[in-house]
Amino acid sequence: MIEIKDLHKSYKMGSNSLHVLKGINFKVEEGELVAIMGSSGSGKSTLLNILGMLDGADTGEYTLDGVPIKDLSETKAAQYRNKFLGFIFQSFNLINYKSALENVALPLYYQKVPRKERQEKAMQYLDRVGLKPWASHHPSELSGGQKQRVAIARAMAAEPKVLLADEPTGALDSKTSYEVMDLIQKINDEGNTILVVTHEEDIAHMCKRIVHLKDGVIVEDKKIEQVRAGQYV
Amino acid sequence: MFNRDRWQEILEVLTKNAWRTIFTAFGVCWGIFILIVLLAAGKGLENGIKKDFGDIATNTMFMWTRATTRAYEGLPQGRRFEFKIDDVQAIRDNVPNLRFISPRNQLGGFGGNNNVVHGIRTGAYNVYGDYPEIINQDPMAVTSGRFLNYNDINEKRKVAIIGLGVQNDLYDKDEDPLGTYIKIQGVNFLVIGTYKKNNSGGGEEGQKEIFVPFTSFSQAFNRGEDVGWMAITANDGSSISVLKDKIVSVMKERHKVHPEDTRAVGYFDLYEQYNRVESLFGALKAVAYIVGIMVLLSGIIGVSNIMLIVVKERTKEIGIRRALGEQPWSIKKQILMESIFLTLISGMVGIIFGSLVIFGINSLLDSVGPVDMFMSPSVSVGVVTGALTILMVSGLLAGFIPAQSAIRVRPIEALRTE
Numbered sequence: 001m002i003e004i005k006d007l008h009k010s011y012k013m014g015s016n017s018l019h020v021l022k023g024i025n026f027k028v029e030e031g032e033l034v035a036i037m038g039s040s041g042s043g044k045s046t047l048l049n050i051l052g053m054l055d056g057a058d059t060g061e062y063t064l065d066g067v068p069i070k071d072l073s074e075t076k077a078a079q080y081r082n083k084f085l086g087f088i089f090q091s092f093n094l095i096n097y098k099s100a101l102e103n104v105a106l107p108l109y110y111q112k113v114p115r116k117e118r119q120e121k122a123m124q125y126l127d128r129v130g131l132k133p134w135a136s137h138h139p140s141e142l143s144g145g146q147k148q149r150v151a152i153a154r155a156m157a158a159e160p161k162v163l164l165a166d167e168p169t170g171a172l173d174s175k176t177s178y179e180v181m182d183l184i185q186k187i188n189d190e191g192n193t194i195l196v197v198t199h200e201e202d203i204a205h206m207c208k209r210i211v212h213l214k215d216g217v218i219v220e221d222k223k224i225e226q227v228r229a230g231q232y233v
Numbered sequence: 234m235f236n237r238d239r240w241q242e243i244l245e246v247l248t249k250n251a252w253r254t255i256f257t258a259f260g261v262c263w264g265i266f267i268l269i270v271l272l273a274a275g276k277g278l279e280n281g282i283k284k285d286f287g288d289i290a291t292n293t294m295f296m297w298t299r300a301t302t303r304a305y306e307g308l309p310q311g312r313r314f315e316f317k318i319d320d321v322q323a324i325r326d327n328v329p330n331l332r333f334i335s336p337r338n339q340l341g342g343f344g345g346n347n348n349v350v351h352g353i354r355t356g357a358y359n360v361y362g363d364y365p366e367i368i369n370q371d372p373m374a375v376t377s378g379r380f381l382n383y384n385d386i387n388e389k390r391k392v393a394i395i396g397l398g399v400q401n402d403l404y405d406k407d408e409d410p411l412g413t414y415i416k417i418q419g420v421n422f423l424v425i426g427t428y429k430k431n432n433s434g435g436g437e438e439g440q441k442e443i444f445v446p447f448t449s450f451s452q453a454f455n456r457g458e459d460v461g462w463m464a465i466t467a468n469d470g471s472s473i474s475v476l477k478d479k480i481v482s483v484m485k486e487r488h489k490v491h492p493e494d495t496r497a498v499g500y501f502d503l504y505e506q507y508n509r510v511e512s513l514f515g516a517l518k519a520v521a522y523i524v525g526i527m528v529l530l531s532g533i534i535g536v537s538n539i540m541l542i543v544v545k546e547r548t549k550e551i552g553i554r555r556a557l558g559e560q561p562w563s564i565k566k567q568i569l570m571e572s573i574f575l576t577l578i579s580g581m582v583g584i585i586f587g588s589l590v591i592f593g594i595n596s597l598l599d600s601v602g603p604v605d606m607f608m609s610p611s612v613s614v615g616v617v618t619g620a621l622t623i624l625m626v627s628g629l630l631a632g633f634i635p636a637q638s639a640i641r642v643r644p645i646e647a648l649r650t651e
Binding site: 049052054055075078079080081082083087089093094095096097106107109110111115154158 | 238246550553555556558559560563640
């Protein structure tokens with residue numbers, strides 16, 4: 001599903017440049033649930049941004065579902081993001097003046113799905129994350145866990161190939177974190193490919209594979225026994 | 234364009250910070266208000282001045298003779314000459330595109346002696362010997378009876394049409410002048426009609442005129458073939474100012490006047506005067522537009538500023554939306570539509586207020602009666618649509634820079650803004 005070869009990325013910081021990613025080689029099959037771990041500054045967010053086409057790599061190859069991702073125009077990138085990727089952010093990034101339902105429907109709107117169909121579909125996904133009764137609520141009326149679940153529903157709504165989660169539990173207490181991870185695991189069980197960036201060990205162990213990043217290189221890549229989050233909920 | 238979600242979003246964004254939106258809108262509103270009111274005031278002034286021209290045919294010149302200033306073909310300098318009645322046909326033959334040529338003779342004039350008698354009353358009036366066409370060049374409303382016709386001309390009937398002023402002077406209030414006789418310099422004329430002129434420029438003077446057939450005038454007052462002066466109107470579409478040189482030179486040739494004698498034939502070009510007034514109002518209108526648009530411009534800059542702030546505030550939101558896959562041009566369109574919507578709405582409010590003020594002035598003018606040189610200020614539908622077009626374009630311009638800056642933000646940077 002995802003294939004990366006010899007990926008390099010550096011940032012210019014004034015006169016000296018900061019080499020963040022130093023040759024990443026990495027492959028994700030369909031249906032995997034991968035945790036990308038590392039301390040801050042290890043380059044894990046940069047990697048996720050490049051995977052999410054929010055940022056470009058300096059050198060290296062990136063193929064997503066057989067499509068080479070290279071030198072994209074903003075328009076093309078937006079199109080690919082909409083079609084291939086779903087984002088889940090640490091700070092939820094819901095749009096404040098739109099209701100939960102409208103937030104979930106947003107990616108469908110960009111796909112030009114007709115209004116009625118869009119709302120039906122969005123409602124369906126809200127139901128799947130258990131928030132159907134909150135459909136008309138605005139983000140300010142929801143708890144952190146609920147917000148993240150709306151964000152997950154939004155990420156799923158466009159039926160992307162890959163879900164990218166950047167510290168999805170970073171802003172949540174451990175109980176809600178497990179609830180969110182439980183949801184992510186269930187989505188994965190249905191066959192969706194999910195990448196989770198985290199620095200929390202327990203969250204990482206709820207995935208099926210852990211990739212350790214340190215100073216811009218992969219130091220460890222291992223398959224693990226998945227810990228089900230359901231047992232803590 | 235008529236996308237429900239888009240409009241919903243525009244309204245949400247603009248009403249979220251209602252006071253800020255209102256203050257921004259006020260700038261545009263004020264600008265368009267000034268523009269409309271200035272244009273209306275200019276129009277009012279124009280209406281007032283043009284009223285003085287009345288409905289006189291403006292594509293007209295008047296021509297008369299003076300003493301020659303140069304000797305020519307054995308004739309001395311300082312010779313006086315008169316136009317003759319066959320000059321009219323000569324002009325008609327030689328100069329194309331003329332609509333009316335009216336030869337005229339006149340008795341009386343400014344400060345003239347009493348020359349008209351009816352019963353025991355007398356008065357001093359301008360008496361004109363005219364052809365029937367004069368009513369087209371110097372329009373008047375015949376209030377009773379009829380105007381001159383060609384039977385009067387051909388049969389040299391001694392008939393007269395008198396103005397309302399003459400009637401008021403010479404007749405009792407309930408006396409019908411039709412069928413009565415007035416004595417003009419000792420000759421009796423039958424009154425066959427009365428008229429009233431709209432032309433307020435002549436004022437009282439315009440109502441105190443008497444028209445008699447040209448031929449009877451010549452015979453009664455011993456003018457022979459002479460023509461005192463002529464009123465010449467060109468066809469619509471050709472300018473009398475262009476034709477007048479040709480007319481004057483035909484006259485010079487027929488009366489043996491030196492071709493370079495500029496004084497011998499006198500004329501007054503009404504069209505040129507009219508054009509001068511026209512161009513004055515053109516300039517006035519241009520000034521109104523410039524001032525109005527300048528004021529509007531500061532409003533537009535205000536809108537642009539606010540849109541920049543809106544974009545700045547929504548940087549994160551724009552980042553999210555782009556991460557979710559919204560096309561850059563769609564974001565640009567959103568910002569542009571917000572800007573156009575804001576300018577258009579506030580502009581319309583300005584137009585409405587401007588119209589109310591104009592309406593108020595009009596009803597004030599109606600209640601106090603006519604004011605010198607100012608009459609019914611108004612703006613045409615054309616001006617309003619023009620103003621709306623200006624608003625559309627300026628809304629587009631105001632939104633352009635903010636929209637550009639909205640899509641210049643890369644999604645990753647936008648998302649980083651916490």
